[in-house]
Amino acid sequence: MVGPDEVLEFWLDEAGPKGWYMQDEAFDAEIRKRFEAAWEGACEGKYSMWLTHPSGVLAYLILTDQFPRNMYRGSKAAFSTDKLALAAAKAAISKKWDMKIDEPARQFFYLPLMHSENLCDQDRCVRLMKERMPVEGPSNLLHARAHREVIRLFGRFPYRNEALARHSTEPELDYVMAGGYGETVRLLQAAS
The missing domain is CATH 1.20.58.320 (TPR-like)
Structure with missing residues (x-):
């Protein structure tokens, strides 16, 4: 064992x-x-x-x-x-x-929150990354914010739909075709 x-x-x-x-x-x-x-x-x-x-x-x-x-x-x-x-x-x-x-x-305590399709968990993850992770690791906070943004937009992660046998909506398909998560990260980086 x-x-x-x-x-x-x-x-x-x-x-x-x-x-x-x-x-x-x-x-x-x-x-x-x-x-x-x-x-x-x-x-x-x-x-x-x-x-x-x-x-x-x-x-x-x-x-x-x-x-x-x-x-x-x-x-x-x-x-x-x-x-x-x-x-x-x-x-x-x-x-x-x-x-x-x-x-x-320490980040592995927060990633289950980041992986959650619940906006409250996403908000908490962002707060924890800000408060409890080192300043020299901004990518953790960037990715927490990106995950939260996807949940704000769709209430779920569209890139999981196929694996979970979920029907994708038109806005989700458009999002994935336009670069999906990677594009969300890029836009947040550009805005900061």
Whole structure:
């Protein structure tokens, strides 16, 4: 059985910031090979003890929020444990456990909020990025604002529609064709 230290060592030390946001099939396959069984265990509630201390919650958030986005990229399963991650993140933030984790790893407490299709969660993510992340990391705040803008416009992330078998509206299709999220980021950068 995988322990939280194994998840943290892989994500924080082996993958590191360079690996966190890259799209690479070999990297995704490595995560599947090493952690898919643990992710399935989290789906079954086997890792609740991880939620009793800050570093355990961090590992749980990586397992339920980050890893599925790599393991199941482009499919419904990529988002299937978002609710588990969101509940764990909110509980940990309310205890200020996020502040016991150094940057840049602290951001993983806020990403479940950023991945939520709820505007209140998006607003909270922006606030937390402003208040609790380093000034020298403006891209976290930029991406939090961009995610919030998409939810303000559509109430959901249009680029998930296909994976989630949702019907896209005309404005959503226009948005995606006009550059989608990348264009939102560019416009926010230009405005700041």
